[in-house]
Amino acid sequence: MSIMRNIYLTLVALFLIGPIVVITSVSFNSKNFLSFPPKGFSFRWFVEIFANEEWFSALSYSIIIAFLSALLAVVTALPVAYAAWRYGIRYAKALLSLGIAPFILPPVIMALAFLLFFTTSGMYGWFVSVIISHTIFLLALPLVTISLGLESIDRSLLEASSTLGADDKIAFRTVILPLALPYVIAGFAFCFVLSLNEYIIALMTVGFTYETLPIKIFNAIRYGYTPVIASIAVLFLVINVVIFGLIARFGNLPRMLGALED
Amino acid sequence: MSNQTSSLSFGRILTLVPPSVAIGIFFLVPFTLILLTSVAHQQQSGDFVFGFDLAHYQRFFSSVFIERALFSAALSGTIAVLSLLIAFPFTYALTRFSRRTRTLWLVYILAQLSLSEVLIAFSWQILFSRTAGISNIAVWLGLLEKSFAMAPSALAVLVGLVYLALPFAVLLLFPALSRLDRSQIEASFTLGASPLRTFFTVVLPASRPALISGGVTVFVLTLGAIIVPQVLGHPSHWTLSVMITDQAIYNSNMPFAAALAVVLLIMSGSVIGLVGWLSREGNK
Numbered sequence: 001m002s003i004m005r006n007i008y009l010t011l012v013a014l015f016l017i018g019p020i021v022v023i024t025s026v027s028f029n030s031k032n033f034l035s036f037p038p039k040g041f042s043f044r045w046f047v048e049i050f051a052n053e054e055w056f057s058a059l060s061y062s063i064i065i066a067f068l069s070a071l072l073a074v075v076t077a078l079p080v081a082y083a084a085w086r087y088g089i090r091y092a093k094a095l096l097s098l099g100i101a102p103f104i105l106p107p108v109i110m111a112l113a114f115l116l117f118f119t120t121s122g123m124y125g126w127f128v129s130v131i132i133s134h135t136i137f138l139l140a141l142p143l144v145t146i147s148l149g150l151e152s153i154d155r156s157l158l159e160a161s162s163t164l165g166a167d168d169k170i171a172f173r174t175v176i177l178p179l180a181l182p183y184v185i186a187g188f189a190f191c192f193v194l195s196l197n198e199y200i201i202a203l204m205t206v207g208f209t210y211e212t213l214p215i216k217i218f219n220a221i222r223y224g225y226t227p228v229i230a231s232i233a234v235l236f237l238v239i240n241v242v243i244f245g246l247i248a249r250f251g252n253l254p255r256m257l258g259a260l261e262d
Numbered sequence: 263m264s265n266q267t268s269s270l271s272f273g274r275i276l277t278l279v280p281p282s283v284a285i286g287i288f289f290l291v292p293f294t295l296i297l298l299t300s301v302a303h304q305q306q307s308g309d310f311v312f313g314f315d316l317a318h319y320q321r322f323f324s325s326v327f328i329e330r331a332l333f334s335a336a337l338s339g340t341i342a343v344l345s346l347l348i349a350f351p352f353t354y355a356l357t358r359f360s361r362r363t364r365t366l367w368l369v370y371i372l373a374q375l376s377l378s379e380v381l382i383a384f385s386w387q388i389l390f391s392r393t394a395g396i397s398n399i400a401v402w403l404g405l406l407e408k409s410f411a412m413a414p415s416a417l418a419v420l421v422g423l424v425y426l427a428l429p430f431a432v433l434l435l436f437p438a439l440s441r442l443d444r445s446q447i448e449a450s451f452t453l454g455a456s457p458l459r460t461f462f463t464v465v466l467p468a469s470r471p472a473l474i475s476g477g478v479t480v481f482v483l484t485l486g487a488i489i490v491p492q493v494l495g496h497p498s499h500w501t502l503s504v505m506i507t508d509q510a511i512y513n514s515n516m517p518f519a520a521a522l523a524v525v526l527l528i529m530s531g532s533v534i535g536l537v538g539w540l541s542r543e544g545n546k
Contacts, residue, residue, distance in 0.1 A: 005355070012352045016374065016428065019385040026388060076284050079277040087274055095278065099285055106486030106530055108503040109523045112510055113292035116299055116520070136288045168273075197378035200488055200507065207511070214380045221384055221493060230388075233381040240373035248365050257368065257436055 020237060027230035045231035055228055058216040062196050065127075065212060069134035070191035074184060076135065077142035082172070085150040086158075096143055103140035107200050110137055115204040125209035133205050134195045141194070142187030148256060149183025150176070182251040189243045197236065296527075300520035308514050318521035327505060331525055334501040338484035341423045342477045348424065349431035350473070354465070356432070357440045368436075375429035383493035386422045387413060390494065418494040423487060427480045434479055438472030471541060478537045482530045502526050 030040030049055050080099060083092035102110050114133040118124040153176060161171040177184075199214040207215055217229050247253055300318060302310040322328060356367055389395050390413035400406040412418055442465065450460040466473075488503045500508075502522060510519035 005351075008351060009355055012348060015348075015425070016371070019382075019389055019425070020374070022389055022394075023385045026394065076281045080281045083274060083278055089274065089278075092278060095282060095285060098289070099281070102289055104482070104534070106482060106503055106526055108486060108488060108506050109296070109527055110292070112506060112519055112523045113296045115510060116295040116516060117288070117292035120295065132288055136284070139285075193376045197376055197381075199378060199380050200503075203507075204510065214378045217378070217380045217384065218489060221380070221387070229381075229384050233377070233385060236381060237373055237377060240376050241369060244369045244372040244376075248369050253365060253368055254440070257433060 023230050023233045027227065027234045029227055029230075045227045046235070048228045049231060049235065052228070054211075055213075055216070055232075058211050058213045059232075061210050062213040065130055065134060065202070066192045066195035069131045069138065069195050070188045072131065072135040073139050073191045074142045074146075074188045077139055077146055077187065078184065081143055081146040081150060082176070085147060086176075096147070099143050100140040102137050107137070107198075111201040111204040114201060118205055125206055127206065127210055130202050130205040130210070130212075133201050134191075134198060137198070137201055138191040138194055141190040142184070145183045145187035145190065145256060146180060149180040149186075152183075152255070153179050182247075183256070186247050186251050186256060189247055193240055193243055196239070296520050296523055299517050300524045302517045302520075304515060304517045310517050315517075318518045321518060322521055322525060327502075327522065330500065330505050331502050331529065333499075334485055334503070334526075335529060337419075337423070337499075337501065338481045340420070341427050341484040342480040344420070345424050345427040345431040345480050346435075346473060346477055349428055349435055349476070350469075353432045353435040353439050357436065357442070368433075371429045371432055375433065379426060379487065379489040382426055383422060383489045386418065386425065386490075387493055390415075390418050413494045414496050414499075416495065416499060419491055419499045422490040422494045423484055426487060426490060427483055430483055431476050431480055434476035435469065435472050438469045442468055474537055474541055478534055481533055485526060485530055502529075 027045055028041050028043070030042035030044065049059060077099065080092055080095050083089045084096050110133070114129070114136075115124070118126070118129045123129050157175055157179075158171060161175050166174065197214060198212075199218065202212045203215050203218075206212070211219070213232065217232060220226055220229060244253075247256070298312055299310065301314050301316060303313045303315045304310050304318070322331075356364060359367065390411065392409050392411040395409065395412060397406060397409040397412060401409050446464050446468075447460055450464050451457075455463065485501065486503055487501060488507060491499050491501050491504055503526065506519050506522045506526065509515045509522060513519075
């Protein structure tokens with residue numbers, strides 16, 4: 001029984017990690033063509049991401065879009081989650097559910113909705129269009145993490161602060177925000193990572209004016225193989241691991257994922 | 263006093279104005295636009311004018327597209343079942359790892375979950391390739407004489423999609439399996455139940471809601487997959503999401519793309535709704 005169990009666990013672990021191992025080793029290949037096991041060892045495909053103007057501009061667009069849309073999503077989500085938790089305003093709760101909806105649907109639906117909206121309003125292909133679209137699409141993430149963070153706050157702290165003469169604003173600034181901050185940052189990080197990796201919405205809003213990295217990779221795959229893609233896959237995985245590692249280090253990851261009871 | 267209360271509640275409402283405007287303009291308006299466009303008239307010029315024209319839905323029902331929709335549903339159902347079957351025992355073991363190992367795995371699974379579908383399709387394209395793929399290992403082991411390309415094929419699509427779905431399945435099962443009451447399992451063993459019997463009578467019923475929500479999530483997620491079917495499959499493996507992209511971007515037929523999107527919306531909405539209703543009935 002325990003041998004079976006170990007074989008099974010190893011197979012699943014291999015299935016999850018195997019492709020990443022192959023990609024990583026391919027990305028250090030010194031040759032221009034695909035081969036595994038790789039021939040030689042070099043960092044040239046990692047240098048290429050930054051040295052090649054096209055890949056670098058795609059990377060820059062993706063990072064700027066991810067940063068701004070994550071920021072906007074957090075700023076939009078915070079008052080909604082706060083009003084729903086603090087005052088139990090029914091309208092805020094409805095707004096919260098509505099804000100989560102775009103993320104639940106298959107992304108192509110929202111992508112098409114944004115395409116129609118921005119062509120109708122004359123904003124198709126504008127840089128700001130993809131930022132707005134990602135903000136709306138990923139709004140669910142800070143809404144959920146911030147709500148979780150607020151729910152973990154002991155409400156008697158609010159009474160204590162009001163007894164000590166703090167009004168709502170001071171209580172928010174000095175009590176609530178510091179306690180909820182790890183969850184706010186986590187919401188930002190989730191948004192940032194998912195925006196960086198998002199393809200279809202970016203394609204339908206700015207696909208022909210600003211080539212983000214996922215769009216550029218897809219176009220490159222269709223015209224054949226280039227080892228730069230492997231190095232980008234490794235770079236992205238490292239970015240994802242570092243960001244989620246930081247959340248795990250400074251926040252409570254199992255709680256954020258709903259594993260612990262209060 | 264009453265003046266202060268009203269100014270306070272006014273302040274509370276005021277902070278909700280910007281989010282309301284943002285969600286209203288950039289979610290509700292685009293969303294309504296899809297519904298309106300799906301019944302608009304398509305013109306020869308490629309533009310469309312709003313109206314009430316059911317031609318696009320008629321075209322959907324009388325063409326190859328309904329086949330694509332049914333194929334997408336069947337494929338998504340298959341992936342949901344497969345990924346839950348693989349994820350369930352793995353997640354169960356994961357909750358019993360040491361805190362450190364568990365956190366490392368969670369970080370890795372989150373990182374893989376967030377990895378662009380484009381990059382996942384690319385990775386599997388390499389693994390299924392003739393020059394650098396899995397078949398080379400079989401040659402090296404002496405099992406095969408010559409390496410061969412394993413993609414595009416139906417199997418490649420299935421593997422790619424399960425890989426895409428597995429992290430979601432694990433993370434959705436994780437909370438329920440973490441909270442599983444271990445004393446109940448021990449009690450079951452003490453009373454002489456076999457591990458298999460314990461699994462079916464204790465573990466499975468306790469994690470049913472998580473299995474259901476995990477299944478629905480993976481189903482909807484697979485409905486939305488766009489790159490994997492294109493890169494790892496033949497056109498006969500394309501899903502409705504691929505067809506929508508194709509119609510919108512390469513055929514510039516917005517009304518038909520919108521009608522297909524409404525079909526996709528109804529498919530995912532009805533599964534989410536039905537399962538929500540079933541689980542409420544089950545809890546009664």
